[in-house]
Amino acid sequence: MTSDLILQRMMTLHPKVIDLTLDRVWRLLAALDNPHDRLPPVIHIAGTNGKGSTQAMMRAGLERDGAAVHAYTSPHLARFHERIRLAGDLISEDALTRVLDRAYTANGPEPITYFEITTVAALLAFAETPADWTLLEVGLGGRLDATNVMTPRLCVITPVDLDHQSFLGDTIAQIAGEKAGILKRGVPCVVGPQHPQALEVIEERAARLGAPLLAYGQHWHVGVERDRLVYQDETGLLDLPLPNLPGPHQITNAGAAIAGLRHLGATDAACEAAVTRAYWPARMERLTTGPLVDLAAPAELWLDGGHNPAAGRMIAQTLAALPRKPTHLVCGMLNTKDIAGYLSPLASVADSLTAVSIPDEANTIPADETARIAASVGMMARSADSVQDALASFAGGDPVRILICGSLYLAGHVMRLNDAG
Template identity: 40%
Template sequence: MHYLLEYLYSLERKGVKLGLDPTRQLLKRCRNPHQDLPIVQIAGTNGKGSTAAITARILQSHCQKVGLFTSPHLCRFNERIRIDGSPIDDSYIIQWLDEHKGDLEDVSATYFEVTTVMALSYFKDHRVDVAVLETGLGGRLDATTAVSPTWTALTPIDLDHMDLLGDTVRAIAREKAGILKPGVPCYSVPQPSWVREVIQSEADRVGAPVTFLREEAAVPLPLRLPGRHQHTNAKLAWRLARSILGGDFIQEVAREAVETTAWPGRYQQLGDHPRVIYDVAHNPHGMTAFLDTLAGESVKGRKRLVLALQQGRKAEQMLDMLLPRFDTVILTQTGIRSFYSAADLAELAGTSHPGIRVERDTVSAIEGAVGEAEKEDLVAILGSHYLGPAVAKVFKISFDIL
């Protein structure tokens, strides 16, 4: 691996640092690539990546050159930064790091701050028509909020990252609503009343026109993204695209774009006979959406689960939700320090489920579950983006191509 790529990946050890000043300083040193760039910023608890991907797909279908910045990646860093669906090249990453390494060190930039500014530089250098940015964590103090968006959007808001954003939904909603800007239109999915109150209050305070979506009959189901929650994401993306494109929006073109959008790790089918599903749901709200979609499956055989979970995200609640729905459960781990070890996860699960076992090696856990499954069984691989490398290895797939 090139030493500059190793340097980039080493920045992950700095962890999360909320605040806008380092990003603003780095943007300035990189000649403010965000200026004069039409930007969509999307925040929320779940559905940000899917909404961003569907929005980008609709815009591309209308002959727009679209930059897409999402996180985290499933297997390769390059997945985070795309133009018209294609990941950034290693050559650009190396060139950019070579030019700006001194700047990164001067401002003590974190991994996410660096990747945000790199993405904006890439989009500016390649003259995209629109950049779609997924907020990383929260909103108010996230690196993506250092830019000046032309449109903003809010996906469903619920509990997540409570150690950093607050321990109530209201507190988290205030952080997410921090992306609102004076005069910049914001579109939101329907929210619980207490979340809506927080968003409306912040919108009134800063002078941002906010629209809470109602039913839009014309919006099709995203056929490659199963689940009612994905239809909600599609409706938000549809409304965003209509606002961006104005009179150039063509309903039939947008319909085909929605129906053909693919976004890996979202109830992604990896195999049939047995049916194998990979989903990155990692908090109670996401698990509820996953289980709602699973309930629509007609499974004649056994349901098997491979699960890894991150600490601090109501793991016990998620275990209570998941365990009764599966016949066998293999608890595993990602190797990321913020995750439960398989043994600790088993301790949380207790002895109430007779079908639980522990397998520390993720590849072996997946291979074991799939290998033991009968043709009529369903295997779910669940709990994290960070299971991506093991999934890619076992099924010999790439997440580069959408």
């Protein structure tokens, strides 16, 4: 039995109505002898944007100091295996099939969400594989997320913004309350840059729990001077290369990662590795080889999976900081997202948008609707039947910049299409 087959079976257990609760997770963990109690020390990361980048930087730093690191992230892009790293390596097909089957068998016919049961399977794999650290990225919110079942060694909250309002609340303060649900009594928390109302909520909860905060602008500072990243906290100053992950927002993500690493006693070399060795695909990633790159030539091809208004602002800032070149978007989004909010910041930096529907995704916005919304925020917009058709329209033309964007699901589709192997 393959992992894909077991994952398909798990989908049949998904409740008809999603209610965020930890009850189903606690039940399954107990049936598996509580693997969450046997994890290597946990670093728990929540936030709206920047979770994955911050986790990737922390992993690069810890591994530079010789640590074996588990890592859990979601969603995956091309293959489910991407969600689980065991002691630094992507989980093997045999190991994944084994833990998925054990979780599925232990759960029986009881209703449980796909994310909940697969998270429990990941925790089972982590508990049974020796490592020095476990990095857990929250899937949705924090307070009632399936990852929120243990007491970590350190928490990290990256910037909080509007996203998933139907589950987390309509205001930044409400969403911050859900993210701050990962805080535990006495456990330190690194806090990235926040809206004032989000920071107030986080600080209030931390005070109630006696959880020490290491907050941006208070306990640590980061910025760019003479094309170098300069980080400072109470223990001193670090002068480092700029992050290899592109975009101005990666400066503060790097700052949060370094603050966490310094708190854990990492070396200066680890902090440098965090900004120079991190790899996080489909986050303003330039694609340099593959069939889609060849199709779009001589245009340069970029890929990003951001999908909320804050991500739109970050992408716009990143594009504005690149050498000026005509820039065209190929965009597909889900109907659960604030499409106009995402596209509005991009209108000033994009010369056109070609809308596509996301293949095999029930919640995709039809391409014509995405194009209509793009036009309503001032973009020159059209639609295409596929990513390939959109790229082919640029083939052999000027060496423009093309960014495929709007959804991690679209990014995963693109990565599979562009897999030359």
